[in-house]
Amino acid sequence: MILRRFAANAAQRLLPMLRTAGTNALMRIVEQRAPAASEVVRAVAGALGLPVDRATDDEVTNRVVEEYARDPEGVVAAMQVVEADDTARWQAEADKAEEYAALLATEYESKSVLVRLWRPIFSLMAAVTIPSMIVMLFVLVWRGTDAALVQSFVTATLVAIPALAGPVGAYIWGRTREKVAGVER
Numbered sequence: 001m002i003l004r005r006f007a008a009n010a011a012q013r014l015l016p017m018l019r020t021a022g023t024n025a026l027m028r029i030v031e032q033r034a035p036a037a038s039e040v041v042r043a044v045a046g047a048l049g050l051p052v053d054r055a056t057d058d059e060v061t062n063r064v065v066e067e068y069a070r071d072p073e074g075v076v077a078a079m080q081v082v083e084a085d086d087t088a089r090w091q092a093e094a095d096k097a098e099e100y101a102a103l104l105a106t107e108y109e110s111k112s113v114l115v116r117l118w119r120p121i122f123s124l125m126a127a128v129t130i131p132s133m134i135v136m137l138f139v140l141v142w143r144g145t146d147a148a149l150v151q152s153f154v155t156a157t158l159v160a161i162p163a164l165a166g167p168v169g170a171y172i173w174g175r176t177r178e179k180v181a182g183v184e185r
Helices: 002-021 024-032 036-048 057-070 072-108 113-142 147-184
Strands: none
Touching: 002 024, 002 057, 002 072, 024 036, 024 072, 036 057, 036 072, 057 072, 072 113, 113 147
16 A cells, blocks of 8 residues: 555656656656556666665655756656666556456456356465475474375375366366457357
């Protein structure tokens, strides 16, 4: 929540400066993905030669705002340099996040129960199985259990790993079926 609050605050403080600088790509990134405001303000501060190491995001934002009040042309030039250097990377990250969100929304709205539930099923299986296996292995070793029993447990672990991969395989099969159906239309 604190990160979101800062990101919104930094975005509100940065947008007027970005408009003045004419850095439309940076404006779109900050408006589209407010957490990028922290990255943008740190990059601008770095381009201005302001110290950013060990400083909080609020401190860095304050330094950029103070520098803008003192030397608006210098900050505008730094923003234009940052836009030219870093915008493509930030835009690619924002696009990936949007694509992933669209994928999750598509899965959530799918008519197939398997497509809707494979992530929660897989997560639940992994969250229960893996820690319990680790605890059991420690208990077996701690108690000085016979090596044959430990070996049997390790074998069972090697069987459980493919069982955890089952939902992933079924999901991949279902997605392939959906893609083929989409191509045939």
